[in-house]
Amino acid sequence: MSTTLIFGGSGKVARHLTKLLSAEPGATVYSIIRNPAQEAELKELGASPIIQSVEDALVTEITATIEHTQPDAIVWSAGAGGGSAERTKAVDHEGAVKVFDAFAAATTGKPKRFVMVSAVDVRDRESKPTPDWYKPEDVKRSEAAWKAIGTYYKAKLAADKDLVSQNGKRGLDYTILRPGSLSTELGTGKVRAGKVGMQGEIPREDVAGAILACLRNKDTIGLAFDLLGPGEGDLTISEAIAKVGKNKEDTFEGYH
Ligand SMILES: NC(=O)c1ccc[n+]([C@@H]2O[C@H](COP(=O)([O-])OP(=O)(O)OC[C@H]3O[C@@H](n4cnc5c(N)ncnc54)[C@H](OP(=O)(O)O)[C@@H]3O)[C@@H](O)[C@H]2O)c1
Numbered sequence: 001m002s003t004t005l006i007f008g009g010s011g012k013v014a015r016h017l018t019k020l021l022s023a024e025p026g027a028t029v030y031s032i033i034r035n036p037a038q039e040a041e042l043k044e045l046g047a048s049p050i051i052q053s054v055e056d057a058l059v060t061e062i063t064a065t066i067e068h069t070q071p072d073a074i075v076w077s078a079g080a081g082g083g084s085a086e087r088t089k090a091v092d093h094e095g096a097v098k099v100f101d102a103f104a105a106a107t108t109g110k111p112k113r114f115v116m117v118s119a120v121d122v123r124d125r126e127s128k129p130t131p132d133w134y135k136p137e138d139v140k141r142s143e144a145a146w147k148a149i150g151t152y153y154k155a156k157l158a159a160d161k162d163l164v165s166q167n168g169k170r171g172l173d174y175t176i177l178r179p180g181s182l183s184t185e186l187g188t189g190k191v192r193a194g195k196v197g198m199q200g201e202i203p204r205e206d207v208a209g210a211i212l213a214c215l216r217n218k219d220t221i222g223l224a225f226d227l228l229g230p231g232e233g234d235l236t237i238s239e240a241i242a243k244v245g246k247n248k249e250d251t252f253e254g255y256h
Helices: 012-022 036-045 059-069 085-105 136-165 204-215 237-247
Strands: 003-007 028-033 047-051 073-076 113-117 173-179 181-183 190-194 201-203 224-228
Touching (some): 003 012, 012 028, 036 047, 085 113, 113 136, 136 173, 181 204, 201 204, 201 224, 204 237
Parallel strands (some): 073 113, 113 173, 173 224, 181 201
């Protein structure tokens, strides 16, 4: 029996995750959405929707939601989805930080397990080195991606940096998952995880599978790592996540 609270519950990754979680006996999935029109569809997937916008809600209101739902884990899979710079900051950065603070403040009497869906290549490109495992094609892709959606990366960086650097006071059992470009292809059940570069895409269904694998694997607590679709050295999702957890592979440490 487990209770999961998903922020961005109506999103494409979150819907896959809702299906996976709801299939488990005794599971409860609470889904934070901002649009009441999505309620019926989410209920059909097995979620209990709660209407709350992370842009508008106060930290105390989010804390109240967490205390009401008593989650064993919270998943952040929300995002402004390429909206204006203002909304990107309000959701991807400030909305996420509100949730970190709200979870820290909430009284749940349980470990505070938190999985953050971030993105590959979220890093401080101005004052930190290029990751030493990047190949020339990764460097090229990074440059193009930051040129195209730099505002998004900066918002994600600010949120992830806050999560990692302020955790001494918050005490969340976090894992930051950093997928590459997401596709709507069917899941393959296989991923590459850890220091895997930036090439290729990953189906959203497999990102959902990786979130679930992280929730089930305590070795991933305190880690931030990259995630791509299958390639060389194919591993199943749970094997790939277990490998990263065992080797403590972190692709954010030293780059923010
Ligand atoms: N797209 C990519 O290639 C890519 C790559 C790496 C990582 N990511 C990250 O992966 C995550 C999941 O991606 P996805 O494709 O599943 O995203 P998505 O389908 O765009 O879902 C994001 C969800 O966030 C919700 N949201 C937006 N503003 C909100 C607010 N103020 N309060 C509450 N919820 C709000 C949206 O709700 P509405 O339906 O109401 O708009 C939407 O359902 C995101 O964090 C994204 O940044 C994406």
